Each structure stands twice: as structure tokens, then as C-alpha cells.
Amino acid sequence: MSILFFLVALLFLWQGTYIVLVDWLGIYKCYAFPSPLGVGQKLVELWHRGTLGQIIGNSLLRGLQGYLVAIVIGVLLGVLLYRSKYLQKNLRPLILGVQTLPSVCWVPFSILWFGLSEHAILFVVIMGSSFGIAIGVDQAMQHVAPIHKKVAYTMGANQWQLYTKVIFHAALPEFVMVLKQGWSFAWRSLMAGEVMTTSIGLGQTLVTGRDLADINQVALVMLLIIGIGVCIDQCFFTVVENHLLRTRGLLPEKKRGRVVVYTKRVLRWGYGLVGGFAKSFS
Amino acid sequence: MALEFRNVGKKFENSNRYTLKDMNITIEDGEFVCIVGESGCGKSTLLNLAAGLERPSEGGIYLDGKAITGPGADRTVMFQEHGLYPWLTVEENVKFGMQLQKVDKKEQEERAAKYLKMVHLQGYEKYRIHQLSGGMRQRVALARALTMDSKILLMDEPFSALDKQTSNRLREELETIWLKTKKTVLFITHSVEEAVYLGDRVIVLSSTYKGVRDIVPIELPRPREVYDEAFVEYRHRLLREVKSGMPA
Numbered sequence: 300m301s302i303l304f305f306l307v308a309l310l311f312l313w314q315g316t317y318i319v320l321v322d323w324l325g326i327y328k329c330y331a332f333p334s335p336l337g338v339g340q341k342l343v344e345l346w347h348r349g350t351l352g353q354i355i356g357n358s359l360l361r362g363l364q365g366y367l368v369a370i371v372i373g374v375l376l377g378v379l380l381y382r383s384k385y386l387q388k389n390l391r392p393l394i395l396g397v398q399t400l401p402s403v404c405w406v407p408f409s410i411l412w413f414g415l416s417e418h419a420i421l422f423v424v425i426m427g428s429s430f431g432i433a434i435g436v437d438q439a440m441q442h443v444a445p446i447h448k449k450v451a452y453t454m455g456a457n458q459w460q461l462y463t464k465v466i467f468h469a470a471l472p473e474f475v476m477v478l479k480q481g482w483s484f485a486w487r488s489l490m491a492g493e494v495m496t497t498s499i500g501l502g503q504t505l506v507t508g509r510d511l512a513d514i515n516q517v518a519l520v521m522l523l524i525i526g527i528g529v530c531i532d533q534c535f536f537t538v539v540e541n542h543l544l545r546t547r548g549l550l551p552e553k554k555r556g557r558v559v560v561y562t563k564r565v566l567r568w569g570y571g572l573v574g575g576f577a578k579s580f581s
Numbered sequence: 582m583a584l585e586f587r588n589v590g591k592k593f594e595n596s597n598r599y600t601l602k603d604m605n606i607t608i609e610d611g612e613f614v615c616i617v618g619e620s621g622c623g624k625s626t627l628l629n630l631a632a633g634l635e636r637p638s639e640g641g642i643y644l645d646g647k648a649i650t651g652p653g654a655d656r657t658v659m660f661q662e663h664g665l666y667p668w669l670t671v672e673e674n675v676k677f678g679m680q681l682q683k684v685d686k687k688e689q690e691e692r693a694a695k696y697l698k699m700v701h702l703q704g705y706e707k708y709r710i711h712q713l714s715g716g717m718r719q720r721v722a723l724a725r726a727l728t729m730d731s732k733i734l735l736m737d738e739p740f741s742a743l744d745k746q747t748s749n750r751l752r753e754e755l756e757t758i759w760l761k762t763k764k765t766v767l768f769i770t771h772s773v774e775e776a777v778y779l780g781d782r783v784i785v786l787s788s789t790y791k792g793v794r795d796i797v798p799i800e801l802p803r804p805r806e807v808y809d810e811a812f813v814e815y816r817h818r819l820l821r822e823v824k825s826g827m828p829a
Contacts, residue, residue: 450664453632454678454729455654464681468668547667548711 310335333518341515358500365424366485372429377436394430402427402488406495420492427488428481435477439470472543479536486528583733583765584608590639591626600626602791613766615776618786624769628737632658654682657731661738663722665710671721672706678729696724716747733765773819778805785822795822
């Protein structure tokens with residue numbers, strides 16, 4: 300709850316700064332400084348025009364497509380790295396090297412290959428996130444405690460059982476963390492791709508905002524990108540991750556909400572009071 | 582005979598020193614054999630060899646006359662770390678080995694219930710491992726080992742990470758269970774007291790010449806009493822031997 304108050308306070312501060320700097324002192328022109336009200340108006344405008352859903356939907360769908368392909372590639376590559384000492388020694392450093400390349404650097408290459416198309420964007424997303432996932436998957440499997448594997452071996456596990464019944468489960472919390480990180484890579488790469496091409500989406504709306512010198516539109520799209528990123532992180536990945544950690548005793552049990560605790564306390568108190576009265580009358 | 586070490590020697594990679602040398606040990610069916618020795622004398626290596634987790638550099642290890650070439654379900658191992666899986670409940674952990682062996686579902690239920698009762702953990706089936714105490718965790722590990730119904734139980738200091746009270750209690754329970762099931766047990770420990778309490782025979786390993794220093798049959802009636810004069814005598818004798826096996 301406290302973060303909500305903080306954000307609202309921040310909005311007021313922002314609007315206040317706008318009023319002082321633009322309206323009173325005139326240091327900035329109104330097209331050079333965004334304001335919460337302006338951004339809000341823009342949001343409503345896009346909503347009424349009916350394009351907001353399309354913009355967000357397009358971006359999300361594209362991101363999801365690229366991300367899913369990246370997961371498949373990343374997991375396969377990660378397992379290969381884990382299985383093969385040769386690849387571990389020779390291919391892994393290469394992948395780490397490629398991973399240091401910011402995803403926006405893939406855009407020119409991608410455009411030369413695919414033209415200004417959907418495929419170009421997907422390619423950037425896949426390149427931007429699959430290598431990170433591969434490295435993470437390999438690392439997660441390396442982190443499985445040796446005792447877990449030893450126990451399975453001594454109970455007669457074969458290779459298939461070792462992977463499906465032990466390594467996969469033992470590495471699962473870290474896998475989720477890797478996938479979460481992979482999503483944030485994918486989302487960033489998506490924006491890099493969309494900014495450079497012309498398919499309808501958040502990135503393209505951002506660039507249109509620049510072309511129209513509409514700073515409120517630019518700010519709005521930036522906020523939407525942040526908001527959607529945080530929302531997916533918090534509503535999906537963090538929930539799954541916390542659940543996994545909790546069942547393994549690596550996070551404290553969920554605290555009951557304050558409302559529940561207070562209600563129970565009041566009920567108990569009331570019950571005691573009624574009981575007391577009843578006793579004194581009998 | 583159940584388990585046999587024939588002229589076993591073990592050198593680790595990148596080392597020309599023997600960790601174990603000229604080991605000749607025979608463990609009979611239904612026997613409880615304890616192995617004691619200073620740390621570094623190779624007792625854990627001995628157990629890993631029997632488990633098939635390590636390969637001998639020389640000689641061979643045989644179970645019922647068949648050479649051991651790798652880990653297998655005919656020998657169950659219990660480690661110092663419980664090695665239970667935190668993503669499974671107590672019951673699922675106990676059934677884990679049977680699932681790997683594709684034991685019939687009904688049989689799984691029966692065996693799990695039977696051995697959980699034997700280690701006094703009925704009522705804890707749905708608990709997660711982090712909700713149990715250290716002693717309870719080792720009990721679950723013991724129950725899991727017992728459900729495998731293997732010929733021999735290999736135990737690598739299973740109680741040494743526990744406090745004294747708990748480990749004393751667990752060794753009493755282990756003895757009771759052993760008397761009931763008549764399994765063959767190879768038990769590694771650094772505690773001479775534990776060895777005299779549990780063992781039919783105690784094998785002393787020497788860290789100076791990397792082999793068997795002495796084999797002492799413990800001829801005391803069970804259950805044994807630690808303050809008994811004969812018990813104390815055995816203890817002193819074994820302690821002396823363990824110490825004199827150390828490099829000066």
C-alpha cells in the first residue's frame with residue numbers, strides 16, 4: 300500500500316514541477332516538458348481512438364512469440380552446454396561474448412536480412428534473450444547439489460530419471476529466475492526492434508511521438524513500457540518464484556493480511572465480552 | 582558372504598599415494614559391521630567404492646559374488662547429509678527410490694507406511710523437509726533407505742551431524758530395526774562408542790599404511806550398555822588402536 304501513496308505523491312510533485320517551470324517561470328516550453336495531466340489526456344485520447352489496445356496487444360503478442368522461441372532455443376542450448384564438456388569449454392565463452400552485445404546492435408543486421416518486417420523484430424527479440432537463457436539454464440543445472448544426484452544414483456536412477464526427477468526439480472527455482480530475466484531481455488529487445496521498424500506497436504508509437512514533437516505521447520509510451528514490464532514480472536514470475544521458494548522453506552510462510560488478523564482479534568474480543576456478560580448474568 | 586573386498590587398492594587421479602591399499606574384507610549376510618578410523622584413513626572412500634560411486638584402482642568388490650561396477654539399487658546408501666528432496670513431502674521422499682524402481686503403487690503405499698511407522702514418523706507424511714528437525718530428517722532418510730529392500734545398507738556417518746542425545750536415540754532405534762529386519766549393514770563412523778554399541782565386528786582402518794589394522798568382534802549381548810565394564814574395555818582398546826594408526 301505504501302508504494303501506492305508514494306507514487307501518487309510523486310505524481311503530484313511532477314505536476315507541481317510542471318506548473319512552476321512551464322506555467323509560472325516559463326523556463327520550458329509546454330511541448331518540451333511532459334506533465335501527468337498531459338499524459339493522462341493522451342491516454343484517454345488513444346483509448347477513444349481505439350488504437351491503444353491494438354498497440355499494446357501487438358507488442359505483447361510479438362514479445363511473447365519471440366520469447367517462446369527464445370525459451371526453446373535457450374533451454375536446448377543450455378542443456379547441451381551442461382551435457383557436453385567440449386561445448387562447455389569452447390562454446391560457452393563465445394555465447395557469453397555474444398551476450399555482451401546490446402540487442403539494439405542486432406537491428407541493422409536483422410533489417411538487412413528480413414527487411415522492415417515483423418520477422419526482423421522477432422529476430423532481434425530472439426537474439427536478445429535466448430543466449431542469456433542458455434547461460435542461465437546451464438548455470439542453474441550446475442548449481443544442483445551433488446548430494447541430490449548421488450542419492451538418486453545410489454537408488455538406481457537412470458539418466459532420464461536423473462534429469463526429469465532430480466535435476467529439473469532441484470533447478471526449478473533458478474530456472475524461473477532465468478526465465479524472468481529472459482523476459483526482461485526479450486521485452487527490451489522488442490522495444491529496440493520496434494523503434495527501428497514501422498510495424499504498429501509501442502516502439503513505433505514512441506517514435507511517432509517524437510516525429511510529432513508530442514512529448515506527452517513519448518512519456519506515455521515510456522510509462523506503458525515500464526508498467527507492462529513490471530506488471531508481468533510481479534503478477535507472474537514473482538508469484539511463481541515465491542511459491543516455489545515457500546514450499547522449499549526458503550522463504551517465510553505467507554503472512555496473513557492485516558485485515559484478517561484484526562478481524563479475528565476483534566471477533567475474539569467480542570466473543571470474550573459476550574461470554575463475560577453471559578457468565579455475569581447466570 | 583554378502584559383500585567382499587578383494588585386494589582393493591585406490592589411488593585418486595593426479596596422485597600416486599594410495600588412499601586404500603590391499604583391502605581384504607568379507608561381510609557376512611545379516612552382519613552389522615562398523616568401520617572406524619581417524620579422519621583421512623579412507624573410510625568414506627571405502628563406502629563410496631562399495632556404493633559404486635568410485636571405482637577401485639586395483640582389485641575388485643563383489644556383492645554375492647557379482648562384481649560391483651557402478652551404483653545400483655541392490656545397495657542402499659545413507660549419507661551424513663540426509664539428501665532428502667525439498668520439493669517433495671516426507672511420504673514422496675520415502676517413495677522416491679521405489680518410484681525409480683517402478684515398484685507397484687500399492688506396494689509403495691504399504692512399504693512407505695510400514696517403514697515410516699518403524700522410524701516413528703507416522704502422521705508426518707504430508708510435511709515438507711524444512712518443517713522437520715535434524716533427527717527427523719535422518720529418520721526419513723533411513724525410512725527411504727529401508728523401503729529399497731536392498732540386500733545391504735551402506736551408512737556413511739549418518740548420525741554424526743546430529744547432537745549427542747539425538748544420535749544416541751537414533752542408534753538405539755537403528756539397532757531395533759536391524760534386529761527386526763536382519764539386513765546386512767556396513768556402518769562408517771568416527772565414534773568408537775557408536776561402533777562398539779552397534780557392531781558385530783569393528784574394523785579399524787589405519788591412516789599410516791592405508792589398510793585394515795585390526796578386526797575386533799564385539800562379543801556383548803544386545804542391547805549394550807555403554808557404562809558396562811566390558812563395553813568400556815572394548816572402547817579403550819579400539820581407541821588405542823585408532824590412535825596408534827595415526828602417523829606420528
